[in-house]
Amino acid sequence: MMERLNRSEKIFKVFSYTMIIIFALLALYPVLYAFSVSISGKVAYESGQIVLLPKAVTFQAYDMVLHNKGFWIAYTNTLFYTVLGTAWSMVISITGAYALQKTKLMFRRQWNFLLVFTMWFSAGMIPLYLNYKTMHVDNRWGMIIAFGVQAYNIILLRNYFSSIPKEIEEAAIMDGANEFQMLGKVYIPMSTASIATVTLFYAISRWNGYYWSRMLLANPYEQPLQVYLRQLIENYQKLYDESPVNLAYSADSLAYAIIICSIIPVLVIYPYIQKYFAKGVNMGGVKG
Amino acid sequence: MGAEEFKMREPQTKKIWKAVSKDWRLYVLLLPMVIWFVLWAYKPMGGLLIAFKRFDPQFGIWGSEFKGIDNFINLVSGVNKVEFWQAFRNTFIISAYSLIFGFPVPIILALLFAEIGNDTVRKLTQTATYLPHFLSEVTITGIALMLVYSGVRSTGIIASVLQHIGLIDPGVSIMQKSNYFRPLYIMVGIWKESGYNSIVYFAAIMGISPTLYEALKVDGGNKFQEIRFITFPGMAPTLIIMIIMRIGSMLTIGYERVLLLYNANIYVTADVLSTFEQRIGILSGNYGIGAAVSLFNSLIAFALVIGANTISRNISETSLW
Secondary structure (H helix, E strand, O other), rough: OOOOOHHHHHHHHHHHHHHHHHHHHHHHHHHHHHHHHHHOOOHHHHOOOOOOOOOOOOOOHHHHHHHHHHHHHHHHHHHHHHHHHHHHHHHHHHHHHHHOOOOOOOOHHHHHHHHHHHOOOOOOOOHHHHHHHHHOOOOOHHHOOOOOOOOOHHHHHHHHOOOHHHHHHHHHHHOOOOOHHHHHHHHHOOOOHHHHHHHHHHHHHHHHHHHHHHHOOOHHHHHHHHHHHHHHHHHHHHHHHHOOOOOOHHHHHHHHHHHHHHHHHHHHHHHHHHHHHHHHHOOOOOOO | HHHHHHHHHHHHHOOOOOHHHHHHHHHHHHHHHHHHHHHHHHHHHHHHHHHHHEOOOOHHHHHHHOOHHHHHHHHOOOOOOOHHHHHHHHHHHHHHHHHHHHHHHHHHHHHHHHHOHHHHHHHHHHHHHHHHOOOHHHHHHHHHHHHEEEEOOOOOHHHHHHHOOOOOOOOHHHHOOOOHHHHHHHHHHHHHHHHHHHHHHHHHHHHHHHHHHHHHHHHOOHOOOHHHHHHHHHHHHHHHHHHHHHHOOOHHOHHHHHHHHHHHHHHHHHHOOOHHHHHHHHHHHOOHHHHHHHHHHHHHHHHHHHHHHHHHHHHHHHHHO
């Protein structure tokens, strides 16, 4: 059936398409601009010629970033924190979410309350800091173990698990499945989309994590990419000035090149995972 | 009385023990999560005690000298009072501005997305507007700081636009001027979260029955009446919950973003409770006073969440829990 539009609807359609494209371009602009400057020549940039597209293209800023030892150390560290940290968070979240939705769990309401309460009331920065210090988590393994589990994500998984039809579970019990087998062979295979969503949430927050790494990790060989990136953003002019030769690109190009390198993994996986997260946000509804 | 109670209790404990040993695997699965939250969320709450103590690392949380409410008195009327009240005021002002300017944007986006009939255009524009949400605060603030930077060697594009239209003088760095911090903070927030926040509103609009729109059309209603009488009422529950959640989380405004954007010259407009807490507690080592700010912050935040939820439950029959 062809949709017949009246006049106000037509105007609104044209207006909507125009506005939404403007919004989308505005959202992307800073990133596109950063990329353009990162591959533009020094003179073109410093005389203010770069508005959107690059000029006097050179990839030398990337060359300098990729030959920087500190950058690779930080990059490898972040990979380590992201992969192991996400796995750790997922194990705790999946097992916990599974147990919390079982009606036969003793004190189920109380356990759920203890979880949800952490979303309303936090000890606050100073007590958390002192706790991390006394528990000695200021090292590689501490960063993985003591961080990253989020009540909200557990609730997302719990809600999804509890929507799995009970008949399927009863059938598995008839076949003699115990709780471990039930989780591994029934619940997890039936929830791949939700698990993918939560894995993604965790991975992104691990990749982007900054504050506690900065506050706790003193050893530069353990610092993640975001901490390193911030230090460079604060000191890039110094790094630039230390170069023995005259460079064809500006100091800002160097800073933007580092920023672009740090977001490439997110940009690469982002289009593939997009279908999952929109689903994930709505899966939990707005309920906590 | 005691004997009777004892009789009642014993089988109860036995029953629990029996159920637990029968389903022990279930409790094995529950255990890691419980331990994690006890160690990293509940145990630190005990640390809030130092808000009432003169914390000495040598004696720890329990051994330090008890000082009653000295730390709180110090905050509201002692040497730190100017900074404390400044941070307190800024926290509410920045939250209020973020709410006023930031809240409508995702709603507008969702209304626009709902109008886009072409799937490809909608998916592409959604992909573009959600993207900044997935970039780190360090990245987002790093780009923002460079765009507004104006110095000897380079001028960021936003700074140069502002200079062209005469809003700022050449060579003046926005980040050293206190009156530019709040607009910058709010713009960064809008850029990062609007697209992503539009997801819930978009879902709400999609949930409205199409027959309502058809009925209005038959009656000769135009697009604006459609939005006014169908779309807005249809998304009202979501709107109410979101606005209440925002008010509930007012005090927990992104301190990471403030921390990454501000500097010592603009504390007067930029310093918020969390950043003040970090400076006085962690950086200066006044843990007791810092913990007093933590407790203050956490209690108000808690009260706001509970209050917001109660209001929500009463006016819209929708509650967060």
